[in-house]
Amino acid sequence: RGWWALRVTPVLACLIPIGHTLMRGQVNLLLLALFAGFLADLLRGQRFRAGLWLAGAICVKIIPAYLLLLPLWRRDGRCLAGCAAGLGIGLAVIPLIVLGPIRTRDCYREMVQTVLLPGMGAGADASRAEELTNQTATEGQSILTAMHNTLHANFATRPPKASPTVRLVAHLLGGLLTLTTLWAFGWRRRGEGVDLVLFFGALVLNMLLISPVCHLHYFSLAL
Numbered sequence: 350r351g352w353w354a355l356r357v358t359p360v361l362a363c364l365i366p367i368g369h370t371l372m373r374g375q376v377n378l379l380l381l382a383l384f385a386g387f388l389a390d391l392l393r394g395q396r397f398r399a400g401l402w403l404a405g406a407i408c409v410k411i412i413p414a415y416l417l418l419l420p421l422w423r424r425d426g427r428c429l430a431g432c433a434a435g436l437g438i439g440l441a442v443i444p445l446i447v448l449g450p451i452r453t454r455d456c457y458r459e460m461v462q463t464v465l466l467p468g469m470g471a472g473a474d475a476s477r478a479e480e481l482t483n484q485t486a487t488e489g490q491s492i493l494t495a496m497h498n499t500l501h502a503n504f505a506t507r508p509p510k511a512s513p514t515v516r517l518v519a520h521l522l523g524g525l526l527t528l529t530t531l532w533a534f535g536w537r538r539r540g541e542g543v544d545l546v547l548f549f550g551a552l553v554l555n556m557l558l559i560s561p562v563c564h565l566h567y568f569s570l571a572l
Contacts, residue, residue: 359572369566377569380406380413384570388549391428392542396420400431407432408439411465415556419549422531468561470516481562483509491563493519523559530555 360367370377383406390399400420406413420428444453462474464481479486485507489495496515501507511519534548550571557567 363569363572366566366568367572369564370569373566375566376409377566380410381570381572383409384413384549384553388546391545396425396427397431397434400428400433401435403428404432404435404439407436412556412560415559416549416552418527418531418552422534422536470510470513470561485509487562487564489563490557490565490568491519491560492522492558493561494563519559519561523555526555526559 367378369375383402387399387402387406390396390402403413403416403420406416417429417432419425420432444456448456463477467474467477468481481487485504486509489498493511493516496519497511498507500515530548530551533551534544553570557563557570560567
């Protein structure tokens with residue numbers, strides 16, 4: 350009964366975001382599988398291969414780059430080396446082979462100008478604003494969007510973008526969450542055990558809340 354409870358209860362708790370992910374055809378369950386591979390290999394001592402799993406998650410969706418805090422905080426050079434190798438293959442070698450250097454450069458430039466900079470409140474490109482980067486574009490669950498929506502409860506008069514002050518406070522809260530998690534895990538090197546899994550899980554939740562764009566289906570990663 351305990352074996353099944355450990356596996357079924359979390360799925361039931363995350364059933365709504367899992368359903369959202371499947372309904373929208375999102376990549377979160379793929380990320381979940383990559384995270385599981387990362388943790389499994391860390392626990393087995395296969396740290397280089399664990400870095401490859403994490404690199405795969407970063408290549409699929411940018412925000413898992415935040416999780417590099419785990420090998421950095423643990424001073425795990427082999428895991429970082431595996432991640433660097435995976436990122437080199439996934440972000441450079443494969444695009445260059447498939448798309449060629451010019452198209453690869455153009456795709457990265459477009460991503461920075463239309464997604465990354467607007468998501469951080471910078472840049473002038475608004476082509477993804479109504480669909481993704483505005484606080485009013487989606488039902489966001491991030492700290493930034495929650496604060497913005499709370500300050501402007503009336504949707505009809507709600508500004509589409511958060512103010513610089515709200516963004517600053519959201520960044521400070523995100524930094525506080527991160528520092529608290531690192532402090533709780535501690536600087537001392539630890540063995541591979543449940544504390545490592547809990548540390549990674551806390552970082553995943555931080556990642557979701559700190560990300561400027563966080564939809565309900567992202568929380569399938571809480572599994």
